Amino acid sequence: MSRFSPFREELELKPEEHELFCELFRGIAGLSLGPQSRFSMERRLRDRLVALNLKSFSEYYQVLRFHPHARAEMEEAIDAMTTHETYFFREDYQLRAFQEELLPLLAKEKKTTRRLSFWSAGCSTGEEAYTIAALVLASGLVDDWDVRVYGSDISKKCVSFARRGIYGKSSFRSSIPVAYTSYFDRRADGDVEVGKSIRALCHFGQMNLTDADKTSVVGQVDAIFCRNVLIYLTDDARKRVISTLYEQLRPGGVLMLGHSESLLNVTTAFELYHLKEDLVYKRPPGTP
């Protein structure tokens, strides 16, 4: 480290600086960051200041706003500010409902085109997308069909990681259910690599859900998983994301949110659809 830069512990995010950053991240990614986020923000961004050899958060703010490489640095900042926690087979009751109740329904609706597509919106490092692919394949309902699972995240790093498809222990909260072990390969180093069959279905890309910039490239899909993403967003951003998701869902398609998330007070465009163990949102059939 240069002799001019302060020790990293001395890099302090002042309340007024914190507000500036909050506004910036709210504008770019719709992140909802309250006053209580100051210390976590300080901790999350400190590494960037050290990496760029900056002396204060104000300087870093200037870099994010005006530097020629502001765009690339903003990606780093957003990456640091977002929570990427995820794992295979997360919220299994919902996945069961998807596989046992929704999938047969969707398959029936699409039996003439034999094409199904799914979107893991805010997929983080890809575990959710690969899980969906495994569930679909294991259902046995769509053998030889044309199946696609799109995974997207705002973080470049997460997307690249997802493409690699190699995971350590932390990506699994419990052992892989027996029915799915054949879709994964255990490597010599103990890591797990997703198998060719599910890898072939998954496509990853980088997208910011709060801005419809690229979201249309997924085309209209049959089901969207957008789980544990909306909780991090402001009301306004949430509304925008939901309307984007609505647009990218074919009429009759379903949207699955995380267990603590709902569309209450966000929109009435979706129909509630009751499954045995869960509740999902459906874009009403026949809507233009």
Add this chain to the structure above:
Amino acid sequence: MTDVAFIATKLGSAEPEVRRLAARSLAQLDAEAGAPLLAQALGDSDWRVRKEAVTSAQTMRPRAAVLVVLEVLLDKKDNIGLRNAAVLALRALGTDATQAAGRAFDTLDADGRKLAVEVLVGASDEGAVAVLARALSDPDENVRIAGVEALAAVKGRTATARDLLSTLLANELSTELRLACLRSLDALSAVLPMPLLEQTLEEPLLRAAAVRLLRHVPEKRAALFSAMALKDPQRTVVREALRTLCHRIQIAGVEELEIVERTLAPQADVLALLRQLLLSSDDTEVRSGAILALSLARAPEDASLFVDALADDQIAEAAERSLRFYGQNDGSGLLTATKTAGPVARGAAISMVPLVSRDGDAVLLLREALLAAEPDVVVAALRGLSELGQAQDLEQVRVLSSSQNPSVCVAASHTIAALAELYPEAAAAAWARASSREDVDLAGCVLAACAPAVASGHQIADAESRIGYLVRAAGHPEPRVRTAAIEGLGGFTGNADARDAVTFAVADEEPSAALAAVRSLAALGETETLTQVLGRSKDASLLGAAFDALRHVSEGQAEIARRLLSERLKKETDDTMRAAISFTLARAESDA
């Protein structure tokens, strides 16, 4: 105290800096009143004071009064510094000084006349050239020489100057004066008649300067004389001849090259000298001339000299030319030399192989170079093989396409594409091998993309499996593979899988892949998606690429694209995007 008196006191100060400032303030004085002080300052013992006075003289008014003092000063025989300062001051007055200089020339002694001529250095008016013409027939040789030198610097009237000088050269007897003529003629880039130059070349003292003038002469015979000058016992002549050859060879035709070749070939001692100069001279032109001359002499032992010179930045260009001359006759000598060359030279030499030899030995050499440790060499060999390679080379090139070195990787994929075009069946077979392996790779993508296109009719690899392969490759963790796959998918118009994969690739986190997606969308005719990118993208380079793609689809699409961007510009609030959009639109306008 008046200004004049005040400045006079200051000019009398013992302190040079005080005098300098006083000389500067002369500029504001009336020239009539200030004349004596100007003369005093121009004759100051300190050159900084004199220089300041020269500058002030340009501003003092009336100018006529200034000219009168300066003209008088030219005749102040006892103070050389003063006279020189007067010359400089007059020269700075430009055309206004011509009359004064003419009068001085007509009335003063030889020293004064010489100064009058010097006043006219850099002049451009007819009167000045007339005075200089008179100087050429002055009884005093020093005045004549000054006239010759002043003519070299004449502005605008160079044709007259050249005529005057070449007439003098033809009729003058003094060697020193003729030498001055040759130098001035060279400065004026004069083209002299060959007979006059030949006559001059006969005189040892004039030879170097005359050889220099050979570079401007159109006759091919000039090449013969330059080549012969290489045998001159005087080193200065040899060096000048090399510089001249260096110039002439850049533009020489075959015939002229043959003249040089014939003149040099049997001269072992001359060649030895050239080699020595090539290695030891500190003049780039001399070295370049030497290597070019050697390459025309075509001694077999020099091959490695040319190859090694490729690594020498100063003469690399001449070395490349030399290798071409040399290689036309002795390709195999060159090929052998590339093997022993240092790494930098070797890369450069390998890249020249297809230019000098296209036979089996050349191909073997390129193949061998593929195994080199230096990426430069490998890249050069790959480029060579893209021209000279055969079907059997596909396999080895394919291996290189997964190199960790990006330039090797890119060169390999180009070579694969080139070979696939030359050998469609072999390419299709190679593709079948690639696709039967579990993993997709860069080579496979390139082959899948281009082999079938050229092998149409061979029905070897079916389009479905090729598309499947490319779609899988479009998700490969390695960006290069994705980019190649996405590029390749652009070749399958009308196929929904290709379209979907390419469309989604617009969201690729790797810029090169996303840009490839935009290009492929255009190739597939997906104008609607491109329009969406144009309307929404927050990425300036994607936006630019989409705009260009649409512009090339049709005039109608171009118009839609322009309108869309103009609309967007009105609404856009982000400064960076506004700048990007304006730039893109402006670029389109300037293209149109």
